[in-house]
Amino acid sequence: MTARTDQSRATAERIIISVDAMGGDAGPEAVVAGMASFARGTPDVGFILHGPQDVLSALVAKRRDLEGRVVFCDARDVVTMDDKPSHVMRNGKGTSMWSALESVREGSAAGAVSCGNTGALMALSMLRLRKLPGVNRPAIAVLWPSRNPQGFNVMLDVGADVRADARDLLQYAMMGASYARNGLNIDRPRIGLLNVGTEEHKGRAELKEAHGLIADAAESANFDFVGFVEGIDIPGDRADVIVTDGFTGNVAIKTGEGTAKLIGDLLREAFQYSFLSRLASVLAITSLRRLQQRIDPRRVNGGVFLGLNGTVVKSHGSADATGVEAAIRLAYNLARTGFADRLAARIAAATRLLDETDMNRADTNRQRAEEGQV
Amino acid sequence: MTARTDQSRATAERIIISVDAMGGDAGPEAVVAGMASFARGTPDVGFILHGPQDVLSALVAKRRDLEGRVVFCDARDVVTMDDKPSHVMRNGKGTSMWSALESVREGSAAGAVSCGNTGALMALSMLRLRKLPGVNRPAIAVLWPSRNPQGFNVMLDVGADVRADARDLLQYAMMGASYARNGLNIDRPRIGLLNVGTEEHKGRAELKEAHGLIADAAESANFDFVGFVEGIDIPGDRADVIVTDGFTGNVAIKTGEGTAKLIGDLLREAFQYSFLSRLASVLAITSLRRLQQRIDPRRVNGGVFLGLNGTVVKSHGSADATGVEAAIRLAYNLARTGFADRLAARIAAATRLLDETDMNRADTNRQRAEEGQV
Numbered sequence: 001m002t003a004r005t006d007q008s009r010a011t012a013e014r015i016i017i018s019v020d021a022m023g024g025d026a027g028p029e030a031v032v033a034g035m036a037s038f039a040r041g042t043p044d045v046g047f048i049l050h051g052p053q054d055v056l057s058a059l060v061a062k063r064r065d066l067e068g069r070v071v072f073c074d075a076r077d078v079v080t081m082d083d084k085p086s087h088v089m090r091n092g093k094g095t096s097m098w099s100a101l102e103s104v105r106e107g108s109a110a111g112a113v114s115c116g117n118t119g120a121l122m123a124l125s126m127l128r129l130r131k132l133p134g135v136n137r138p139a140i141a142v143l144w145p146s147r148n149p150q151g152f153n154v155m156l157d158v159g160a161d162v163r164a165d166a167r168d169l170l171q172y173a174m175m176g177a178s179y180a181r182n183g184l185n186i187d188r189p190r191i192g193l194l195n196v197g198t199e200e201h202k203g204r205a206e207l208k209e210a211h212g213l214i215a216d217a218a219e220s221a222n223f224d225f226v227g228f229v230e231g232i233d234i235p236g237d238r239a240d241v242i243v244t245d246g247f248t249g250n251v252a253i254k255t256g257e258g259t260a261k262l263i264g265d266l267l268r269e270a271f272q273y274s275f276l277s278r279l280a281s282v283l284a285i286t287s288l289r290r291l292q293q294r295i296d297p298r299r300v301n302g303g304v305f306l307g308l309n310g311t312v313v314k315s316h317g318s319a320d321a322t323g324v325e326a327a328i329r330l331a332y333n334l335a336r337t338g339f340a341d342r343l344a345a346r347i348a349a350a351t352r353l354l355d356e357t358d359m360n361r362a363d364t365n366r367q368r369a370e371e372g373q374v
Numbered sequence: 375m376t377a378r379t380d381q382s383r384a385t386a387e388r389i390i391i392s393v394d395a396m397g398g399d400a401g402p403e404a405v406v407a408g409m410a411s412f413a414r415g416t417p418d419v420g421f422i423l424h425g426p427q428d429v430l431s432a433l434v435a436k437r438r439d440l441e442g443r444v445v446f447c448d449a450r451d452v453v454t455m456d457d458k459p460s461h462v463m464r465n466g467k468g469t470s471m472w473s474a475l476e477s478v479r480e481g482s483a484a485g486a487v488s489c490g491n492t493g494a495l496m497a498l499s500m501l502r503l504r505k506l507p508g509v510n511r512p513a514i515a516v517l518w519p520s521r522n523p524q525g526f527n528v529m530l531d532v533g534a535d536v537r538a539d540a541r542d543l544l545q546y547a548m549m550g551a552s553y554a555r556n557g558l559n560i561d562r563p564r565i566g567l568l569n570v571g572t573e574e575h576k577g578r579a580e581l582k583e584a585h586g587l588i589a590d591a592a593e594s595a596n597f598d599f600v601g602f603v604e605g606i607d608i609p610g611d612r613a614d615v616i617v618t619d620g621f622t623g624n625v626a627i628k629t630g631e632g633t634a635k636l637i638g639d640l641l642r643e644a645f646q647y648s649f650l651s652r653l654a655s656v657l658a659i660t661s662l663r664r665l666q667q668r669i670d671p672r673r674v675n676g677g678v679f680l681g682l683n684g685t686v687v688k689s690h691g692s693a694d695a696t697g698v699e700a701a702i703r704l705a706y707n708l709a710r711t712g713f714a715d716r717l718a719a720r721i722a723a724a725t726r727l728l729d730e731t732d733m734n735r736a737d738t739n740r741q742r743a744e745e746g747q748v
Contacts (some may be wrong), residue, residue, distance in 0.1 A: 118572075147636060159570055162578050195625040196533055201495075204536050204621065231628025235636040247578065249627050250570040251618075254605025256628040256633040262521060262609040263637050266668060270661035287644035287651035294640060318579030 003260070014046040015110050015335050017328055018109035020100035021051035022078040023116025025318040028059060031115065034050035034324025035070075036063035038332070045332055049098040050075050064273035075099040085123035092124060104310040110335035112301075114189060115168045121312065122305060123163065124161050129308045132344050135353030136162045137161045138307035139166045139246070140314065141179050144251060145294065147237040154180045155234060156163050157246035158303060160254050164245035166209035169193065171347070174216045175306040176241035177223040178346050182339040183304075184240070188222060192229030192239030194248060203228065213300070214243070216270075221350055245343050264292075311340050380521035388420040389709050391702055392483035393541035394474035396452040397490025399692045408436035408698025409444075409640030412706070419706055422477045424449050424470040441447050441475060449473040459497035466498060475502045478684040481739065484709035485724040487676075487683035488699050495686065496534050496630050496679060503682045506718050508725030511542045511619070512681035515553050516627060519668065521611040524601060528554045528563075529608060531620035531679060532627050538619035543567065545721070547588045549617035549680040552720050557678075557704070559613070562596060566603030570624060577602070586619070594722055598704065638666075662727045669696040676701035678708065681721070684716050 021028040021036060028051055039045055049056055053098065060066050077094040092098045097116050103109040105128050114121050121137070131138055138338060139157035143231040146153040157164060157178050164172065173191045180189035193211060195203040218225040226239050234242055244252070269279035281288070285297050301323040305312040311334050315327035334340070393409060395402040402425055413419055420443050423430055427448040434440050451468040466472045473489050477483040488495050496512070505512055513531035513535050520527040530550050531538060538546065547565045554563035567585060569577040585601065592599040600613050608616050608626060618626070645655035655662070675697040679686040685708050689701035708714070 027532050028606055070694060120578075143668050145636065147639075160568060193483035194625060196536060197493075199571055211470040228712045231625040231630075233633035233634075234629050235632045244625075247570055251568060251622050252629040255608050255630045256605075258609045258685075259630040259633045261606075261607035262519065263634060266665050267641075270665040271658065273661045273664070280654040280656075280661070282654075283657065284645065284651045284654030287647045287654070290647070291637075291644040 002089070012042050015332055015336070016103075016109045016330050018048045018100045018112040019050065019328070020114035020116060021056055022075075022095045022096040023080070023114060024315065024324075025115075026080075026320050028056060030319065030321050031324050032056070032059040033321035034328060035316065036065040037321055037324045039069055040065045041090040041157045042324065045069070045256045045328075048073055048100075048109050049101075050099040052076055073103065074100050081117050083117055083120055085117075085119040088117070088120040089123050091121070098128070101125055101310075101312070103370050104312070105129055106146045109314065111331035111340075112332065113313045113315060113324075113331050115317055115324065115327075117161060117317075118303075118314055121314055125305055125308055125310075125312050129310045129312070132307050132309060132347050135170075135171060135175075135307035136307055137164060138262070139172050139175060139177060140303040141306050142303045142324060142350075143183070144234055144242075144253065144256070146235050148240060148242070150184045150186065150293070151191070152184065153234065153236075153240055153242055153248060154184065155244070155253065156306065157244065157249050158245045159250035160305070162245070162247040164206075164215055166206045168211035169206070169243055170213040170217060171307070171350075172222050172243045173225075173241070174217065174346060174350050175343060176243055177221060178241050178307060178320055179339070179342045180341060182214075182334060182337045184202055186240050188224060189240040190226050190238070191218070191243060192225045192226045192233060194234075194242055194244035194252075195228040195230065197228065197230065208225065210299040212244035217268075217350065221346070252268070252346065253261070269314060299357060302330040309340075311335060311359045325332055335369075377389060388418050389706055390420045390422060390483045391705050391709070392422045392474045392477035392486040393424065393702070394448075394470045394486065394488035394490060395423055395430055396470040397454070397488060397691075398689065399455075400694055402430060404432070404693065404695050405698050406433040406440070406694035408693075410439040411695055411699045412702045413443055414439045416706065418636075419443070419702075421445070422447055422474075422483050424477075425452075426450055426475040426725075427662070447473050447477065453494045455491050456490055457494055459491075459493040460633045462491075462494040463497050464676075466494070467699055471495060472502070474607065475499060475684075477504055485687060485705035485714075487689060487698075487705050489689040489691055489693075489698065489701075492533060492677075492688055494713075495688055499679055499684075499686045500680055502626070503684045503686070505625045506681050506683060506721050509545060509681035510633060510723050511538060511545075512679055513546050513549060513681055514677040515550060516629070516677045518608055518611050518616075522614060523603070524558045524560065525668070526558065527608065527610075527616055528616055529556065529616040529618070529627065530680065531618065531623050534623035534679070535622045536619070536621040538580075538582045540587055541580055543580070543584035543617055543744065544587040544591060544617070545724075546617045547597070547599075547615070548591065548595050548720060549717060550617060551595060552717045553678065553680060553713070554614050556708060556711045556716060560614050562598055563590070563614040564598045564600050564612070566600050566607060567615060568608075568616055568618035568626075569602040569604065570604065571604065584671070585618075591724065595720070651711050652692055657700070676704040678704065683714075683718070685709060 050073045053072045075096040079097045100112045104112045140160045141156035143152040179188045180186045303314040314329040395405045424447045426444045449470040453471045474486045514534045515530035517526040551563045554560045611680045663681040687705040
């Protein structure tokens with residue numbers, strides 16, 4: 001096998017990722033740096049890069065790892081963090097974000113990555129890629145550091161929509177299971193439904209209804225349902241997938257993020273306190289770096305939009321090159337496993353099943369919940 | 375000044391705390407140990423202790439610090455963690471929890487402390503102590519480690535009720551402000567309303583309405599309203615009081631708790647990794663202990679029930695002696711500042727004001743929200 005054969009094979013089977021260069025806090029430099037870093041170890045990746053072409057081509061020209069890997073798509077407008085989703089939907093046609101999604105829509109790219117405004121990206125994704133048949137509310141799923149062997153749990157929804165009824169939560173369970181199977185290689189993921197207690201009589205009415213629906217779907221959708229879980233289980237090992245509405249999920253991950261950051265800062269202060277503690281930190285530096293890497297949010301950067309015709313990865317707005325690289329890797333891995341098609345097939349099958357046999361059950365549940373029996 | 379004078383003065387002005395000895399995971403031993411530890415440094419505290427008198431008097435007899443400070447109240451039944459609140463309300467009359475609340479109800483104690491089942495304690499508290507006039511939903515408030523100078527934020531509701539409408543959230547704001555003033559000595563607390571973004575157009579309808587109500591009440595209720603805050607601000611320094619519904623609040627604190635515990639465990643592992651890192655941990659031990667103490671949840675153990683005729687502190691079910699001591703200290707401090715009466719007066723004034731002038735405003739807001747203008 002020669003280098004030449006490798007090269008031509010890689011070109012033939014290239015996986016193309018569409019990248020929105022603009023809208024992130026760290027600017028297009030960080031985005032291009034992240035692309036280059038990922039391309040270095042991944043011979044079969046290619047990019048379509050969206051934004052002001054003059055600026056971007058100059059940045060790409062400096063990166064040898066990107067030579068011959070990038071197609072430019074000129075877009076002069078940028079969606080800012082302050083733009084309202086409704087405004088972007090009406091006036092966003094010239095933006096790099098719109099353009100990045102267009103490459104997925106027309107099939108030139110296997111997935112899109114953007115560091116821009118979450119609300120606008122979800123609104124445009126729904127507008128241009130459309131929801132999968134049978135999906136009412138798409139969701140954003142993230143990976144969260146946990147005690148599980150795989151090191152992470154999947155959590156959804158973390159902010160696509162502030163509401164979710166029982167059927168939405170069932171769909172989140174199925175989409176989350178599919179994502180855990182393809183993204184974390186877990187054959188039979190354990191699904192938990194987030195609540196304020198693990199007892200079946202606790203919590204809101206829609207959660208009790210969702211509990212029944214998810215339990216019924218577990219067998220045919222090939223996952224285990226562990227029932228209600230609590231906030232403490234998000235970084236725990238009771239479930240691989242945590243299902244909740246976008247309001248609760250968003251508050252939860254931001255609380256976790258804030259807590260981790262506070263502890264990190266206090267730890268740094270603690271080690272600065274005295275000569276002995278500064279010496280200690282020098283001795284412990286490798287161990288501390290290992291810990292930092294284990295819980296570094298940049299390593300798991302990327303919320304995946306689930307329930308659309310196509311893969312969209314939302315990178316953290318403040319992502320640096322390492323964060324952007326992680327988001328691109330996620331889009332690439334999902335593209336390679338054919339995740340979008342598998343998810344669509346599973347949702348289609350589940351929707352059929354639910355429509356045929358479970359509508360009655362859902363109605364019974366709802367009725368019971370109204371009568372206060374559940 | 376002689377020891378004798380001190381003693382008699384202390385007896386004359388004793389603050390009596392009613393303590394439920396049963397229902398916690400660590401048993402009555404931990405409760406009595408916590409009482410003794412607090413009594414050691416606090417000459418003017420006395421206790422009424424509820425539970426099986428034979429067991430309890432034997433435990434108390436072993437503690438010199440409790441000599442002459444404890445009145446026993448025999449109660450043979452125990453509320454377990456699995457008992458449903460509705461069951462306890464019907465059949466709980468012989469339990470130590472019921473008995474502990476009775477001492478507050480009849481005025482023999484200035485506050486009650488229990489490690490038992492939260493749902494049952496709240497249900498019994500509402501049944502026996504009754505809600506303050508004007509309060510629709512009582513709330514549970516906790517202190518949470520934060521970047522603020524005082525080291526903590528107040529957060530409520532963390533689980534008294536899974537729902538809260540706009541007027542409930544306004545009352546939480548007022549009760550939280552009053553608690554921050556009396557519990558954390560903050561003259562003019564900054565109130566934040568928890569949401570998924572800080573922009574005013576984001577989030578659920580009831581939050582937009584509550585935003586208006588709380589902003590209007592700020593001046594007369596003597597607090598600053600900083601508007602919407604996010605999960606990341608719960609351990610942050612943008613607000614002193616975080617207002618949310620009991621479902622979201624409960625998930626948030628448990629997520630934060632789980633995250634802190636995961637990091638702590640990983641940190642311990644990191645320091646066990648090699649000879650150098652073990653050496654480092656020995657050198658850094660004082661600094662690490664300082665950090666641990668700063669974020670030790672036992673130090674801030676105790677959720678306060680707000681909105682009732684009387685002070686009830688819910689200690690963590692798994693609290694050890696240190697945790698119980700912290701919960702007792704909290705009840706004692708609130709009793710000493712006359713918190714219950716001050717809160718009642720504030721709620722009464724605010725209710726009058728709201729009824730007289732703000733009903734119109736509330737209606738206008740609701741109408742606007744329905745028309746999608748807010």
